Amino acid sequence: MRKSTLAFAVLIGLGAGFLWTGLDAVRGDSERAAALEAGARLTRELGLTDLCLFTEARYTRHLSQADWHAPFQDHPMALEHFPSGALVGVPATLRGPH
Amino acid sequence: MFWGRQRYLIDFALSSLWRRKGRHLLLLVVYTLVVAALASVMLFTEALKGEARQLLAGTPEVVIQRMVAGRHDLVPEQYLERIGRVRGVRKKAGRLWGYYYDPTVAANYTLMVPPERHIAEGSVVVGEGIARARGASVGDVLALRSSVGEVFPFRIDAILSAESELVSADLMLVSEVDFRRFFHFPAGHYTDLVLEVANPREVRKVAEKIALALPDSRPILREEILRTYASLFDWREGLVLTALLGAVFAFGIFAWDRAAGLSAEERREIGVLKAVGWETSDVIALKLWEGALVSLCAFLLGYLLAYLHVFTFSAGALTPLLKGWAVLYPQFTLAPQVDLFQLATLFLITVVPYTAAILIPLWQAAVADPDAVMR
Numbered sequence: 001m002r003k004s005t006l007a008f009a010v011l012i013g014l015g016a017g018f019l020w021t022g023l024d025a026v027r028g029d030s031e032r033a034a035a036l037e038a039g040a041r042l043t044r045e046l047g048l049t050d051l052c053l054f055t056e057a058r059y060t061r062h063l064s065q066a067d068w069h070a071p072f073q074d075h076p077m078a079l080e081h082f083p084s085g086a087l088v089g090v091p092a093t094l095r096g097p098h
Numbered sequence: 099m100f101w102g103r104q105r106y107l108i109d110f111a112l113s114s115l116w117r118r119k120g121r122h123l124l125l126l127v128v129y130t131l132v133v134a135a136l137a138s139v140m141l142f143t144e145a146l147k148g149e150a151r152q153l154l155a156g157t158p159e160v161v162i163q164r165m166v167a168g169r170h171d172l173v174p175e176q177y178l179e180r181i182g183r184v185r186g187v188r189k190k191a192g193r194l195w196g197y198y199y200d201p202t203v204a205a206n207y208t209l210m211v212p213p214e215r216h217i218a219e220g221s222v223v224v225g226e227g228i229a230r231a232r233g234a235s236v237g238d239v240l241a242l243r244s245s246v247g248e249v250f251p252f253r254i255d256a257i258l259s260a261e262s263e264l265v266s267a268d269l270m271l272v273s274e275v276d277f278r279r280f281f282h283f284p285a286g287h288y289t290d291l292v293l294e295v296a297n298p299r300e301v302r303k304v305a306e307k308i309a310l311a312l313p314d315s316r317p318i319l320r321e322e323i324l325r326t327y328a329s330l331f332d333w334r335e336g337l338v339l340t341a342l343l344g345a346v347f348a349f350g351i352f353a354w355d356r357a358a359g360l361s362a363e364e365r366r367e368i369g370v371l372k373a374v375g376w377e378t379s380d381v382i383a384l385k386l387w388e389g390a391l392v393s394l395c396a397f398l399l400g401y402l403l404a405y406l407h408v409f410t411f412s413a414g415a416l417t418p419l420l421k422g423w424a425v426l427y428p429q430f431t432l433a434p435q436v437d438l439f440q441l442a443t444l445f446l447i448t449v450v451p452y453t454a455a456i457l458i459p460l461w462q463a464a465v466a467d468p469d470a471v472m473r
Contacts, residue, residue: 003112004105007391014398021405025434032433035261036152042262044156046212047193047292049323051150052227052267055206056424058197061268062208063330064323065161065290067170067316084422091326 054084063091104387107380111387114367125353126396132349133400133448134407135342140440141408142416143330145432150327153265154320158292160305161193161318172287173315180311181291186304188296192288194277198242198270203231205425209270209277217273222252226260227267227426244280252276260429267428346447354455365463372468381464389456393449401444409434 042048054060059067060082115122162181164173178190194211207228217223222240234240240252258266277283293308295301305317368381376384407413412431421427 002105002109003116004108007108007112011391011394011398014395014402017402018398021402021434022436024405024409025436029433032431035430036149036433038259039153039262039265040156042258043153043265045214046210046269046271047158047191048265049154049157049161049318051146051153051264051327052208052225052269052426052428053146053264053420054422054424055208055227055268055426056422058206060422061197061206064318064326065163067163067165067168082422084420084424091322 054082056084057082060084066091104383107384108387108391111384111391114384115388115391118363122392126392128349128352129392129396129448129452130400130403132345133397133444134403135345136448137401137404137444138407138413138416139342140444141404141434141436142413142432144437144440145408145435146330147328148435149264149432150330151324154324154327157320157323159295159298159301159320160293160308161323162291162293162308162312163316163318164290164312165314165316170290172284172289173291175286175288177312177315178291181293181308184304184307184311186295186297186300186307187293189294191292193290193292194274194283195289196277196281196283200232200242203425205231206268207270207426208268209272209280211274211277212271215271217255217271219273219275220251220253221255221273222276223256223258223269223271224254225258225266225269226263227428228270229254229257230429231426242280245282250276250280263428264430268426350451350455353452368463369468369470372464378464382460385456385460385464386453389453393452397445397449400448401441405434408432 049064050062052061054063162173162177164171164177173192175192178192181187181190191213193213196209198207198209199205200207205228211217212223215223224234224240229235232240234254236254236256238254240254242250242252244250252272258269258271272280278285293304295304301319301321305319308315308317371381371384372378407415409432412429417427
């Protein structure tokens with residue numbers, strides 16, 4: 001077999017996988033959709049404001065509710081030191097004029 | 099004719115790659131890993147943003163906090179009455195919630211009084227994350243120490259569904275009486291207030307009126323909450339991306355070194371090809387095919403690995419970075435989301451620099467006199 005034929009076969013295989021990812025994303029997953037709906041229902045019922053991604057500090061647990069000095073008020077000269085504080089951007093609510 | 103010629107060039111390019119297989123396989127592996135790492139972060143971020151958009155669509159329209167000396171403070175219930183006088187406010191309520199640090203498992207919980215669901219005194223409904231951390235199930239008793247050292251035994255009434263873990267992993271729902279007793283929370287006060295505005299287009303106006311009527315208040319709008327999560331892992335910040343940028347630069351240097359410094363063997367090969375009659379354009383086409391085959395394989399393979407990593411294996415490699423010092427971390431699978439713009443960006447920042455790195459030295463070698471190149 002010619003080497004180019006083999007290379008095309010590999011590329012076609014990878015291309016098919018690439019297309020599958022697109023189809024998979026468009027098709028959606030009914031189980032996942034039900035889970036999302038359950039989460040959204042609980043958010044409405046309890047009036048939740050934030051995702052439970054970082055529970056290590058109060059200002060990372062409720063990012064959207066953090067105040068302007070939250071990361072720096074644990075003690076005098078405190079610096080923001082939680083690892084997730086380095087991962088997330090400044091909340092949109094704090095970007096505007098105070 | 100054209101295609102036949104290109105196929106021969108591809109055959110030759112593959113033979114040439116195979117002759118130095120150790121070097122090229124290493125390049126392919128590094129290249130694939132760089133693409134996979136970048137694509138994992140991109141896919142994960144995009145999926146989280148999508149998830150946040152859908153989960154937080156029903157978040158309160160306006161949250162009112164009270165600030166005292168730059169810090170959050172409890173809101174007196176008289177504020178509810180004063181807010182009620184602002185035209186446009188349809189519904190208003192006080193929320194009771196707070197944090198509890200559980201030394202047993204060194205985790206932070208969010209204690210909350212549900213506005214509609216009835217919870218009996220002494221009972222508690224916990225999120226799946228808490229149940230997992232404490233190894234507790236329905237009917238078990240959770241003993242928590244209050245702010246004055248009193249032990250409160252809470253019986254677990256129910257566990258919130260695992261499906262909603264992304265918003266509820268650390269939640270602990272208790273009755274209002276228990277909440278106030280446990281935290282010694284003063285009567286007639288709330289943690290914050292939530293409002294519903296009759297006309298959605300007037301939300302900002304209503305928030306402005308409230309800020310004027312209650313100067314120590316701070317309104318947070320739903321659109322701001324959604325915006326916060328839309329920019330959660332902003333490209334400008336982000337430890338992961340910064341670390342990955344280092345990897346991209348390292349790869350850039352690696353690729354440049356490999357491509358820019360054509361080895362003596364490669365230069366001799368180009369010289370021989372030209373000496374036996376190959377055109378400069380053929381030599382360039384040959385080397386471009388080599389680069390294109392490596393790039394395309396690495397890009398497709400890296401992207402596929404990233405997709406499987408994020409959506410099939412729940413982004414296992416990124417989780418430790420996201421968890422930080424948190425003990426409670428939700429277990430969740432993300433719904434696949436693919437953004438074509440992001441894909442194009444990924445292609446541009448990985449494939450184009452590599453191809454560009456090949457071209458210049460190749461051109462220099464290809465246009466040189468064969469005799470000079472082979473010497």
